[in-house]
Every structure is written in C-alpha cells, then in structure tokens.
Amino acid sequence: MKKLLILSGKGGTGKTTLSSSFIRLSQSKAYADCDVDAPNLHLMVDKPSLTKRESFYGLPKAHIDKDMCIDCGLCFENCRFNAIDTAKGYNVDFYSCEGCGVCEYVCPVGAVTMGKAVAGNLLLYRDDKVFSTAKLSMGFGNSGMLVSEVKKQLDEEAVDAEFAIIDGSPGIGCPVIASISGVDMVLVVTEPSLSGISDMTRVIDTANGFMVNCAVCINKYDVNLENTEKIEIICAEKNIPMTGKIPFDAMVVGAVNKGIPITDIACPAGKAIRKVYQTTMKIFKINNQENQNE
C-alpha cells in the first residue's frame, strides 16, 4: 500500500480540509488520522462503523508505596524528569513521569512499582473502507508510539488497498516523525504568512532528513500574494514540486461546520482542491514508479 501523508508544520493551514477532500475524490479505501493529540478527521469523513476500540498502553508510570518508603530520597536524586514530588513525603507526579524505571531500580527497599497506564484509545472504523484513528489521553507523551499503532492497524486491516491518505499533526516532533516513517510522499499544505513559511521550511527539512519526497500546495494563497510568491521561489530553489494554490473562500467554514469535504460544494476553493488533488496524484504515481524501477 502506497501512502500519502499530509503535513503543514504550522497548525490550522488546512490539513484536515485537504485530507477529507482527497479521501472523497480518490474514493480511497484506506485512510488514517495521525494527529493523535487533536484528531479531527473523524468529523469530516464518512465513517464506516466502529469495529474496534482498544486501550493504548503507553510507557508505565511509577508509584511509591508510602508504607514501604524510607524517605531516603534516592528516587528524587536520580529522576531526570523532576517527576518525584517531595511536598508531602515522596510521591510520583503522574504526568511528569516518563516511565523510565530508574526510581524503581534505585529504590533500596522495593517501594516503587511500575504500573500500566492507559495513554489513549486506538480506534478502527471499517466496512469495505478502513479508517484508522486514535486519541491520546490528555497530558500524555508517547504520541509517536500511538501514531505507529495507528499506521500498523491501517497496514494490517487494509491489506488490499492500493493507497492510503494520512492526515498528520502540526509541528515537527515525535508524532510527525512517526507519521513520516514509511510513507511514500508528503504533501505540505502551507499558507502565505511568514509563520506559515517558517514552519513549512522546518517540516520539509524534517521530511527530507528521513529521505521522503515532498510536494507543496498553498492554501488561502490570495490573502497575501507577496508571500505566495516567496513560497513559490523557496520551493523552486529546493526543487520541490508545487501542486497548486487554493483561494480564500468563505464557503469553507460552512462546509467544515457541516462536516463535509469542501469538494462536495461548487465553490472556488473546492474547484482548486480538485486540481491540487490531480496534480498531487500524478506526482505521487510518478514517484512510486521511479521507486519501483530502482
């Protein structure tokens, strides 16, 4: 299964709007939401019925047995995450604990145990289509691990699908890196603001660092034509294909609030996204053929 991942660096540039449109236009049989911190794709696509809901266990969390603790302070001294709270005896700050197990190891009286902790939910929607998604519990780390589970589930459930469309998360950290691993191409959707440009450059550098090809499209390009031109120049210099420009369109908010892909509505943004889709898929297919020939 070939995978197209949609990223942006900066949040709110239109990843989910674009992903939901691509899923509709391609009639894709497989799609996933890797933005496990703040998943939104489920609000915007046709969901097959929910067939599986599994607890996701992240790394364990330490717990100190008050009765056994001899107040030696070794856990506090050795914890690198400031997760031992000393306000009232020795306690583990649940959210700061990263589950390394050092406190358990150094405790001379065995007062520390490492317990399982549910760090989120992994969800599977399927009929003839497969939609893999997840939600990380509030305040948890381990998002990269959960992203990997979402992708593994997609691979296992959608074995026959030719290709998959994956909605990514903002930023460039662990969930993004876990999303990039194993995809065939990244489409970066950016906006013509200086923030958008800075974030786009950082996410392209990140993807290139993992040897994955990128393409770029610009959302709301007409809000600032000078910055749009800057983006086009940057992409030309980096030899990154541009797959289109989408105008600002007040209809988009209405479509989003109805939970339907913007391409379902006759409007300028929907029309432009159709073009972006066609150009992107052309490059996606050429890339894949080249990879196969190698």
Next chain:
Amino acid sequence: MKIAILSGKGGTGKTLVSVNLAAVCDNSTYIDCDVEEPNGHIFFKPVINHESDIKILIPVCDNDKCNGCRKCVDFCNFNALAHIAGKLMVFEDICHSCGGCKLVCPEYAISEKEKTIGKIKIGVSEGTNVISGIMNTGEEAGVPIIDELLTREFNEDDNVFIDCPPGSSCAVMESIKDADYCILVTEPTILGLHDFKMVYELVTIFNKPYGVVLNKCTDEYNPTRQYCVEENINILMEIPYDNELGKLNSNGKVISRENERFKNMFGMLLEIVLQAVRK
C-alpha cells in the same frame, strides 16, 4: 503573573493573542513554548542579547569494558539501545536521557555525553522581553527546552505571556504548569470546538482559572460560542474576522503596534484579563 495562551487546535490565533497582549502590556515578557514551530520571534524581531544551546545527556559505551550482558538494553523502556555484533548501539534520537543504562551497567562501561537538541534566544523588542525556544529539526521532543524556558526567575511585577504549543499533550501541560491564568483561543468551526473541549478539560483538571477568546468571528453560525454560552464559560472577547488584521499578521507585523484600532482592542483584552486574574 504568568498567563498561558493555548488552543488545542493549531492556527486559531495563540501567537496573535500572546504577542499582542505582551506588546500592549508594561513590564512584559513573551515566552514562545511552541519549540517545534516557534513563530513569536517572526513578529517581535527582537534584538538578541543572549543565546544558548540546550543539551541533553546521551549514553556512550566503552566497548572494551562492555561484557555484552545486555542489562542496559533490557532496562531501556524507550528501545534506544541495541547490542549488535558485539557492540552497543545507541539510537540517540529516541533516547529520553533518563540515565538508567549508566546506572544498571555492572562494568561501568557507560558514560554520558552532551547532545544539543535546540537553543533558546533571549532579546528585547520595544521594551518587551522576548524568549524563544527553538528545537532542532529531526529531534523528537522539546520538553527539556520548554523546561529551560520556564525556569527563569521573574519579578512579581513582571507580566509573563506564555505561547503554548498546539494539542493537549505533555508539552502543553509543561507550559501551563506554573501559569496563574489560562487564555483559551478558539475559532468558530466544529474542529476548533472539538479541540477546545480538550484544553478546556485540561485547564479544569489542573484547576487553572481561565477565559476564552473567540477568534475569526463572523455573522455565521458559531458552534464554539454556542458551546461556551451553554456551558457558562467566560468569554473574554470576540475578535471579528478582519482582512486587514489577517494581512498585517501574515506579514509578521505586531498588529497592535501598526494600528490604533488593534492597539485599543488588545488594550481592552489586557484589562479584561488582568481583572479576571485579580479575581
């Protein structure tokens, strides 16, 4: 006083609100905790007077001392170590720097070296102190940088505005931990509302006083406003969708410094926030 600005969803206007509040406030410091994609410095263009690298410790193995027992490999919960062909391999990018491998090694074969994961920059922009954290691309987690950003000492009179990363994960929690007040910025879409509910839950669990700024408001249906009204959530201000605002902001301008209208708007928001904090 420390005020954290968060949103759940990206692109709702966290940086817009935090930058402009800091700009209209006296004795203010702006801290950019979105270390993966820091943007505050684009607006403030501060004159930098201090810059330092943020380093974490990464294990190094002396393979002459290593007896191949694999205790470190078994101990590492992050799967950052592997013993292959008589040598210990360290996958630096996924190491959480807990120091466990060094502690468990019976041969004392493991020592640690510093690895730079990003930097912080401190500067001034027209009287506002600007502190930014910038994570290097390819790194997994910026929490150590956020820790460093927030450990600075402040006077009681200082007004600190913390621009948080999107989401509601560990990095966001780290950013709001010491905040006296939280401003939740949201937008009138069901996506904005969905993610707003997450950060709303977060500030409630942490027992932080909070208020909401509704950004990009139009005359159309506003699911987020409706939710706030129904749940009796304090709306601090509604910022209308505004072409001029969007244009100035997209060009990296601090809008309250460019235009009297926006200066008054954020001045008013600051007053409302300060009043809410004093309660």
